[in-house]
Amino acid sequence: MSQIIGWKTQRRSRFAPARGLAVLLTTALALSLAVSPSFAVLGGDREVTVGSNDAVFSQNKQNEPAIAVDANHPTVLAVGDNDNIDLEACNVGNDTTCPFTPGVGVTGIQFSFDSGDSWTQPTYTGFSARGCLGVPVVATDTCTPDPNGPIGTLPWYFEEGLVSNGDPALAFGPQPGPSGFSWANGSRLYVANLTGNFSAERSEQAIKGVFAVGVSRIDGPAATGLTPAIVADKNNWKRPVIASKQSSTAFSDKEQIWADNAASSDFFGNVYVCYAQFRSAGSHKNGNSPAPLTVLVSRDGGDTWDSNQLAPAGTDPNSNNASGFGISGCTIRTDSAGVVYVFGERFAAPFTLPTVSEHVMFTSTDGGKSWTHAISVQQVTDPCFFIDPVIGRCVMDGIAGARNDLAAAPSVDIANGAPTGAGATNLIVDAWADGRDGPNNEGVLFSYSRDGGQNWSAPTRISSLPDRGYYVAPAVSPDGQDVYVVYNAFATPFRDDTTSVRSLVGVVKHADVTGGIPGAFAEIHRGTPGDPRGSSQNTPVAEFLGDYIYAVATRDYAAAVWNDVRNASDCPAMDDWRFSLRGGPAAPRPAPQQDCPSTFGNSDIFGGSWADPSP
16 A cells, blocks of 8 residues: 655645536536435434344344435435344343354444435345244243345345445445546445455355445435335345455454545545554454454445555554454544545554543545555543453443443544535534543543644533433534534433432434534434333343444535434343342342333433524
């Protein structure tokens, strides 16, 4: 990989389109095709994971939502999430275990065609254990998944010898055509996710390594974009493509995808994926295996992909040990001229509590062919003050809590003027959860840059008390006039028991941008709180809420998705057992479907849409 030397002098202006008459024609066409959003309900929120069976664990479990908006048809939204909808129930076999069913995919997909007022989750066919409900108390019953059963996840993985394994990321871009990319060709949705082999037999495996980055795609016509009829038909999805370069020990993780969606860009239509590529599959979480931050680039609509390894300045690019500890939690965006920005969190070493890490930025001015070294953007403090002894991960709400590995990772958006690039300010916004003010005072911080990431505003705390920021995502309107931030937060202090009530909430805030400077944030939505003890790992030794949430913004409205447990029930028997694993009084391992309320484990994805409050 070549490095750019003196890159500031080589990049052309990020603030002016440079494609002449072709850009003007494309701009005019895109504006004529774009659909103005309409709303049935403003300021409300609703469940996105509408296909979920809320009364059976772990089929009722969803987390890690990602959302994308079609810039050329802004009423069209797509959401992906980790969704257990098609897994076997706990009553299969040993009633106290709730395993992932081998071969069953977990990358859920939902759509809205009215700016987030209502949602649909298509039902396709594939390898499904949805009908494996088991027999209570009988420990010898088994599950035989249906190879042509109903699935609420991405299609065509089973047929390709693959399994969709979650961690979804989504982006809309233009379709390619005989004359290149154009919104006149229609819109294309890209869904990236971790992808594994269906078969355990090495000779039958489709990929090398544990997990690859797989990309699914579906197209909508120029006049309408995606429609309910299009997404309902499995045959409209292209077969998944393996984008990452794999070896026998490769474990791809924490990927994010972006399509260059501003017609003013020199690289309009390019698609980019960033991810951490662990090179030692058996120990990818132990902090001493190579794990370079990697970027994949497609210039043909996702058919083929090139790979680039990003190099932190002054460190071994493969380092993930005490000398560097690695970079993860990446996010990727483009500005109106096609400059690509990759952000990640470089973790501190040696590891201490709390850990002071940093946000770093890489850029490319040639469509992802070459990249700068890392530039330090922010000093951040991971909101980690307690490592749960059973799961070995940082938790915030209390013992047996949900992990918060990437709470301080950067979440970034850029006002790139999509779909045309017109009116772009290229304002860059960054938001994250930070622990610099100490335990039980973790906040949501916000910073911005007006000059391509060279200078940043001082971080500002924007969360409301008593909110303890957990996961965060910002969105800036394409014209740079409005900024929105969604966050999950714990509204109760750290619990050193499992009997005290805990509270998780979703919040959305908005700020106007005046003269290129975001103003004060005001709360435009606060969701219904719920008790995160009602969420669960499949094991189920602790809570589980995933690693991220997401937001998008148009010129007229914003939409956001978050993890929600308002409909999840706490299970006292589970609380007692979890506490016993951490030194409390002995307690038997419960059978979730028999010893817990029916909605135990029912973590949902909720979302909402809000019109610009000050148009």
